[in-house]
Amino acid sequence: MALTIRDVAREAGVSTATVSNVLNRTGKVGRRTQRLVVSAVRKLGYVPDVHARHLASHDRRTLGIIVSDIENPFFPEVIKSFEVRAQQLGYDAILSDTNYDPRRTRRAAERMMEHKVRGVAVMTSEISVRLIHELARRKIAVTFLDLAPVREYMSNLRINYASGVDQIVKHLYELGHRRIAFVAGRDGLKSNAVRLEAYEQRMKMYGLEPGPVLPGDLRFEGGMSAGLEIAKMSPRPTAVVAINDLTAVGVMKGLMQTGCRVPQDVSVTGFDKTRLAEYSNPSITTVDIHRETLGKIAADALHELSDSANPTGKEYEIEAELVLGESSGPAPLT
Amino acid sequence: MALTIRDVAREAGVSTATVSNVLNRTGKVGRRTQRLVVSAVRKLGYVPDVHARHLASHDRRTLGIIVSDIENPFFPEVIKSFEVRAQQLGYDAILSDTNYDPRRTRRAAERMMEHKVRGVAVMTSEISVRLIHELARRKIAVTFLDLAPVREYMSNLRINYASGVDQIVKHLYELGHRRIAFVAGRDGLKSNAVRLEAYEQRMKMYGLEPGPVLPGDLRFEGGMSAGLEIAKMSPRPTAVVAINDLTAVGVMKGLMQTGCRVPQDVSVTGFDKTRLAEYSNPSITTVDIHRETLGKIAADALHELSDSANPTGKEYEIEAELVLGESSGPAPLT
DNA sequence: AGAAATTGTTAAACCGTTTAATCTCACTGA
DNA sequence: TCAGTGAGATTAAACGGTTTAACAATTTCT
Numbered sequence: 238m239a240l241t242i243r244d245v246a247r248e249a250g251v252s253t254a255t256v257s258n259v260l261n262r263t264g265k266v267g268r269r270t271q272r273l274v275v276s277a278v279r280k281l282g283y284v285p286d287v288h289a290r291h292l293a294s295h296d297r298r299t300l301g302i303i304v305s306d307i308e309n310p311f312f313p314e315v316i317k318s319f320e321v322r323a324q325q326l327g328y329d330a331i332l333s334d335t336n337y338d339p340r341r342t343r344r345a346a347e348r349m350m351e352h353k354v355r356g357v358a359v360m361t362s363e364i365s366v367r368l369i370h371e372l373a374r375r376k377i378a379v380t381f382l383d384l385a386p387v388r389e390y391m392s393n394l395r396i397n398y399a400s401g402v403d404q405i406v407k408h409l410y411e412l413g414h415r416r417i418a419f420v421a422g423r424d425g426l427k428s429n430a431v432r433l434e435a436y437e438q439r440m441k442m443y444g445l446e447p448g449p450v451l452p453g454d455l456r457f458e459g460g461m462s463a464g465l466e467i468a469k470m471s472p473r474p475t476a477v478v479a480i481n482d483l484t485a486v487g488v489m490k491g492l493m494q495t496g497c498r499v500p501q502d503v504s505v506t507g508f509d510k511t512r513l514a515e516y517s518n519p520s521i522t523t524v525d526i527h528r529e530t531l532g533k534i535a536a537d538a539l540h541e542l543s544d545s546a547n548p549t550g551k552e553y554e555i556e557a558e559l560v561l562g563e564s565s566g567p568a569p570l571t
Numbered sequence: 572m573a574l575t576i577r578d579v580a581r582e583a584g585v586s587t588a589t590v591s592n593v594l595n596r597t598g599k600v601g602r603r604t605q606r607l608v609v610s611a612v613r614k615l616g617y618v619p620d621v622h623a624r625h626l627a628s629h630d631r632r633t634l635g636i637i638v639s640d641i642e643n644p645f646f647p648e649v650i651k652s653f654e655v656r657a658q659q660l661g662y663d664a665i666l667s668d669t670n671y672d673p674r675r676t677r678r679a680a681e682r683m684m685e686h687k688v689r690g691v692a693v694m695t696s697e698i699s700v701r702l703i704h705e706l707a708r709r710k711i712a713v714t715f716l717d718l719a720p721v722r723e724y725m726s727n728l729r730i731n732y733a734s735g736v737d738q739i740v741k742h743l744y745e746l747g748h749r750r751i752a753f754v755a756g757r758d759g760l761k762s763n764a765v766r767l768e769a770y771e772q773r774m775k776m777y778g779l780e781p782g783p784v785l786p787g788d789l790r791f792e793g794g795m796s797a798g799l800e801i802a803k804m805s806p807r808p809t810a811v812v813a814i815n816d817l818t819a820v821g822v823m824k825g826l827m828q829t830g831c832r833v834p835q836d837v838s839v840t841g842f843d844k845t846r847l848a849e850y851s852n853p854s855i856t857t858v859d860i861h862r863e864t865l866g867k868i869a870a871d872a873l874h875e876l877s878d879s880a881n882p883t884g885k886e887y888e889i890e891a892e893l894v895l896g897e898s899s900g901p902a903p904l905t
Numbered sequence: 906a907g908a909a910a911t912t913g914t915t916a917a918a919c920c921g922t923t924t925a926a927t928c929t930c931a932c933t934g935a
Numbered sequence: 936t937c938a939g940t941g942a943g944a945t946t947a948a949a950c951g952g953t954t955t956a957a958c959a960a961t962t963t964c965t
Contacts, residue, residue, distance in 0.1 A: 239687070239709075239921095241920090241921055241922085242921065242922060242923095243921080251944075251945085252944065252945050252946075253921090253922080253923090253945090254923080254924075254944075254945060254946080254947095255943085255944060255945075256922095257922065257923060257924085258923095258924095258943095258944090260922095261923080265942080265943070265944085266943070266944080267942080267943055267944085270943075270944080282705075282709075284681060284684040284685055285685060285921085285922075286626070286685065286687055286920090286921055286922070287622075287685040287686050287687070288621075288622040288623075288625040288626045288686075288687065288920090288921080288922090289622075289626050289920070289921035289922040289923090289950090290921080290922055290923080291622040291922090291950090292620070292622045292623050292626055292920090292921080292922070292923090292949095292950045292951065292952085293921075293922040293923040293924080293949075293950055294922075294923055294924085294950085295923090295950075307641075307647045307650060307651055308647045308648055308651060310644070310846075313641045313642045313647060314642055316641060317641055317642060317668060317670075320668065329682070331665060332666055334651060334654065336651075347618060348663070350618040351618055351619060351620065351621040352621050352622075353573070353620055353621070353622065371616070375573070457849070457850055483850065486850045486852075487850075489852065490850075490852055493852065512644075512847070513846070513847070513850060515791070516791055516817065516820050516821075516847060516851070517850070517851060517852065518820075518823065518824055518827065518851065518852050573951095575950090575951055575952080576951065576952060576953095577951080577952095585914075585915085586914065586915045586916075587915090587916095587951090587952080587953090588914075588915060588916080588953080588954080588955090589913085589914060589915080590952095591952070591953055591954085592913095592914090592953095594952095595953085599912080599913070599914085600913070600914085601912080601913055601914090604913075604914080619951085619952070620950090620951055620952065622950090622951080622952090623920090623950070623951035623952035623953090624951080624952055624953075625920090625952090626919095626920045626921065626922090626950090626951080626952070626953090627919075627920055627951075627952045627953040627954080628920085628952080628953055628954080629920075629953090
C-alpha cells in the first residue's frame with residue numbers, strides 16, 4: 238500500500254539490501270549506486286517504517302520516560318532535556334503520564350514493554366518496586382528517584398533535597414530568623430518526608446526549636462490556609478519554609494490577606510524554582526534542582542546501563558542550589 | 572531472545588493464530604482454549620511487541636501531536652487531554668517538541684511519517700504549509716490552528732481569539748474604562764495579530780480611540796518594561812489589555828514598581844488562563860481558551876478524518892471565555 | 906443416520922526492513 | 936596466464952506478530 242523499500246529498489250534498479258545499506262550508511266555501497274539510490278528516495282519521497290526497522294534490526298533504539306503529571310511545572314523541563322539528550326545518543330523517546338494513578342502507572346510500564354524500549358526513566362513515586370523489578374528482569378534499564386536500592390539494570394538518581402533545605406535554613410538563620418515554621422506537603426511522598434526531616438535536623442543544629450509544622454497539600458489552597466493560620470499565631474514565626482513554590486505562593490497570599498507584609502513582617506521560601514517563583518510578586522527565594530541536569534543524566538544513565546556489558550546500577554546525585562528572591566529578608570526587630 | 576507469541580502458543584499447546592485471536596478478542600476462540608491461552612500469557616508474563624503488531628496488521632493505531640514548546644504552560648494541558656482522548660479511541664499517542672525551530676519541526680513531521688501515524692495534531696505555527704500538505708498527501712490526517720484552508724485530510728481548529736478580546740474590552744468598558752492600552756506579543760504570530768485587530772475593532776465599536784499599543788515579547792520582561800512605560804504616561808491609561816498572562820504579570824510588576832496599584836489605579840487583563848493568572852497576586856482577569864477541549868477535539872477530528880471513507884476536512888471552533896480575577900476593577904475617578 | 910451448518914483450530918503467507926551468506930567481476934601480483 | 940583478492944551487489948532468511956483459506960470437530964436439521 239504505502240511506499241516501501243522495494244519501490245525504491247525498483248526505481249533505482251538495485252536490490253533492497255543495497256537501499257538499506259545506503260540508508261544506514263554502512264559504507265558498503267559504491268558512490269555511483271549510492272547516488273542512484275539517494276535520488277530515487279528523493280524522487281519518491283520515501284520514509285522508512287520505524288516498526289519494520291525495529292523488528293528487523295534487533296537493536297532497539299528507544300528510551301521511555303514516565304512522569305506523574307505533565308501539568309506539574311516540574312516535569313516539562315525534565316522531559317525536554319531527557320528527549321534532547323536521548324536524541325543526541327541516537328534514541329527515539331516516548332513519554333507516558335500516569336496522572337498519579339497506579340493503574341495508569343501499570344499501563345505506562347506495559348507500554349514501555351510493548352515498545353521494547355531499552356530503558357525507562359521513572360520520574361514518579363506512585364510506581365511499585367515490584368513493577369520496577371519486573372522491568373529490570375526483562376533487561377529494560379530503569380532509573381528512578383530514590384525508590385529502591387541500586388541493582389542490575391537499575392540506577393538511582395538522588396536529588397539532594399536535604400542540602401537544599403540546609404541552605405534555606407542557613408540563609409534564614411543568617412538573616413536573623415529564629416522562629417521558622419514549616420508547611421509540609423503530602424504525607425506519603427518520600428521526597429517530602431526527607432525535606433521535613435532535613436528541616437528539623439538543621440534547626441536543631443542551630444539550637445532552634447523546630448516547628449510549628451503545618452499541613453499542606455502541595456497546592457495553592459493548602460499554602461493559603463497555612464498562611465492564614467500562621468498570620469494569627471502568637472508569637473508569630475518570622476519565616477516560613479514551604480515545601481514547594483506553589484505552597485509558598487499560597488502562604489504569601491494567606492499572609493498578605495491578613496495584612497502581613499512579605500518579607501518585611503514574614504519571610505517565605507519555596508522549593509523547586511518553578512516559573513512561579515520568578516514571576517510571583519514578590520518573587521520567591523527558592524531552591525533550584527537543576528531539572529535539565531536531571532533529565533540529561535537520566536538519559537545518560539539509561540544509555541550506560543543498557544549499553545555496557547555489565548549492567549550494574551549506579552548512584553547519581555543531582556545537586557540543589559539556593560536561589561535568592563524578594564520573599565526573604567532580615568527578621569523584623571521584635 | 573525475548574518472549575514471543577510462539578512461546579505462548581507452545582506453553583498453551585495451541586497455534587500462534589489462536590493466541591493472536593485471544594489477544595485481540597476476535598471472539599473466534601472457545602472458552603476452554605481461551606482460558607488456556609490467558610493463563611499461559613500470565614505465567615510467562617508475555618507482552619506483545621508493538622512493532623511486530625503494527626507491521627503485521629496494516630491498521631495503524633497511532634496519533635501524533637506536535638507542539639512548539641512543552642515548557643510553555645499552554646501546552647501540557649492540551650497534550651494531556653489529547654493523549655487521554657486518543658487512548659479512549661484506541662490509539663497510542665506520540666509527542667514531538669519543536670522548540671520553535673523549523674529544522675526540528677521538519678524532524679518532528681518526519682518522525683510522524685516514520686511511525687506511520689494515522690494523524691497529527693499540529694499545535695505550532697513554525698510549520699510550513701508545504702509540510703502540512705506533504706503529510707496530507709501521504710493520507711496522514713492533520714489538524715492545525717488556522718494555518719491553512721481546510722482540504723482533504725486537513726481539518727482546522729479555530730480558536731475564537733476575537734471573541735475573547737471582545738469580552739475583555741466589553742468588561743473593561745462596563746467598568747468605566749475609556750483609555751485602554753494594549754501590550755502586544757510577537758510580530759510574526761497570526762494568533763497575536765488577530766487579538767490586536769479585535770482589540771482595535773472593539774474599541775472603535777465603543778467609540779473609543781484605540782491605543783496606545785506597546786510592544787511586548789510574550790515574556791515577563793516585555794510586559795514589565797511596558798508596565799514601566801505605561802506608569803509614566805500622561806494621561807495614563809486606566810486599563811491595560813496584555814497579550815497573555817505572563818505579559819500581564821510583567822505589566823503589573825512594572826506598574827507596581829512605580830507605585831501604581833492594581834486594580835485601584837490601573838486594571839490589567841491577561842490571556843490564556845494559565846496557572847499564573849490564578850496564583851499571581853492579585854490574580855488576573857483573563858480569558859480561558861478551554862485547552863482540554865482543544866486537545867480532545869484535536870483527537871476527535873483526527874479520528875473522524877482518518878476513519879471515514881471520505882476524508883474531507885472540517886472546521887472546528889474552540890470558544891474563549893472571560894474569567895474574572897482581582898486585577899480588574901472600576902476605573903478610577905479622574 | 907447422514908448431510909449441512911456452525912464453531913474452533915491450524916498452517917502458511919505476509920507485513921517492511923536488516924543482515925549474514927553468497928555471488929560477480931574487475932584487478933593484482935607472481 | 937591464472938589463482939587470489941576484495942569491493943560491490945544480491946539473495947534469502949530472519950524479526951514477531953496478523954490474517955486467511957482450509958480443515959477438523961461438533962452441533963443442528965431433516
